[in-house]
Amino acid sequence: MVGIKEVARRAGVSIGTVSNVVNRPHVVSAATRSRVLSVIEELGYVRDESARQLRAGRSRIMALLVLDLGNPFFVDLARGAEEAAHDEGLNVITCNSGQRVELEASYLSMLAEQRVRGVLLSPVDSNGAALRTFRRRGIPYVLVDRNVPVAEASSVSVDDVAGGALAARHLLETGHTDIAFVNGPTILTQCREREEGVRSALENSGARLSVLETGALDVASGRDAGARLLGISPRPTAVFCANDLLALGVLQAMVAAGVRVPSEMAIVGYDDIEFAGAAAVPLTSVRQPAKRLGRTAAELLIAETSEREGPVEHREVVFKPELVVRASTRLHRE
Known part of the structure; x- marks a missing residue:
């Protein structure tokens, strides 16, 4: 991959100038900015976002780990989470455990290694070893379509x-x-x-x-x-x-x-x-309300991972279900 040093050398500017063009373009003159952007396009340079976020100490990526992306319920839930994240300039990566404990554990380990901002999690087993291990890593998370004691984490669910x-x-x-x-x-x-x-x-x-x-x-x-x-x-x-x-x-x-x-x-x-x-x-x-579940969970996680003083206040949000009657049921005695 082309590095920032190569871009700076080819454009005849400092590394700091290239960084400003990428991150704070308004502080660079129009002519210099145009020259640097031309070189970036020519070389195919892509900034190392993970390194930038590591230096800043805060990722712009949230994760959503669900049971089954083959189920449209979780697709709608993901849409709600993405909408809330995008409103805050954040991105969401979605992972599918396929209702498998071992795959869920693998994803949780990977997400911890990648130092994501936090995780929206619909766990296979909310009392399982994988979640207990993840808790010890100190990464913020919100349970979705589940509830747990408020002392452990925030949760969004339906009764x-x-x-x-x-x-x-x-x-x-x-x-x-x-x-x-x-x-x-x-x-x-x-x-x-x-x-x-x-x-x-x-x-x-x-x-x-x-x-x-x-x-x-x-x-x-x-x-x-x-x-x-x-x-x-x-x-x-x-x-x-x-x-x-x-x-x-x-x-x-x-x-x-x-x-x-x-x-x-x-x-x-x-x-x-x-x-x-x-x-x-x-x-x-x-x-x-799948979409509302996802949006609400993402909003809770964003609130908990925003810079603030004092301890994090966990919340439990429980929605009421609604029966929608259609043709597959009717009065049996008729």
């Missing part, structure tokens, strides 16, 4: 217990008494909390609950769960899925088997991604 209860009560209100819950990996906090909400809502209802756990929160796992549902006797008349991708997979399995939705099987998802409303049978879903 998933309330969300699970919303879905279960809706199915009860539409006349269902034999309900299935298709859950994702229970190492994930939100999966455990959504199941908790379902169980609390059905506790004294007399309804029968079947719980199926999948290895991932994706469409393929939803199709597999749908096939398993078809084998249950008596078959449930309604199913709530821990996210919309699982629900779309279950819907595919029902359509392939000739099971009518919602008259023979009502389906509810979670997240309310764009594809939920565009499905062959538009899905009822519990809506999470």
Whole structure:
């Protein structure tokens, strides 16, 4: 790579002048600035931003580490984080753990080595060794789609217990008494909390609950769960899925088997991604404000990493979920 010394030599100026052209162009005369910029373009010089930030002691790069970029929920979350970062002249690099503990640990180690400004983190396991190790490195972070004690870090989340209860009560209100819950990996906090909400809502209802756990929160796992549902006797008349991708997979399995939705099987998802409303049978879903989650988390991290005196004040922000009713559920008794 071409260095700043070569640019200075070719332009016939000092290294300081080249630095000023790049960082403070207003202090350099127009003629000198034009000559230096021509040489920069000719040689393809790119300034060493990481070294500059290291000298300044503050990076302009935040990181976002999420569970699954194949899930549109996390794409929308990333958009919100990027908007907030760009408003402050910061950039965001996005990493995908793929719901794998070992990959998450690798990314956290790399981000610590790169001395990023801070990390927005949706962890596989919020009590796992990878996060405990990361905490000891002293890099600011905010948990997204999770909550932790405020003493540890700030967090932005949705009340998933309330969300699970919303879905279960809706199915009860539409006349269902034999309900299935298709859950994702229970190492994930939100999966455990959504199941908790379902169980609390059905506790004294007399309804029968079947719980199926999948290895991932994706469409393929939803199709597999749908096939398993078809084998249950008596078959449930309604199913709530821990996210919309699982629900779309279950819907595919029902359509392939000739099971009518919602008259023979009502389906509810979670997240309310764009594809939920565009499905062959538009899905009822519990809506999470993904973009607001990302923006709010980024704003908290920016506030915590801005120069200020005194200890950092952590915050816990919890949004309320909202049920969006569509064609995949209706009154069962009709």
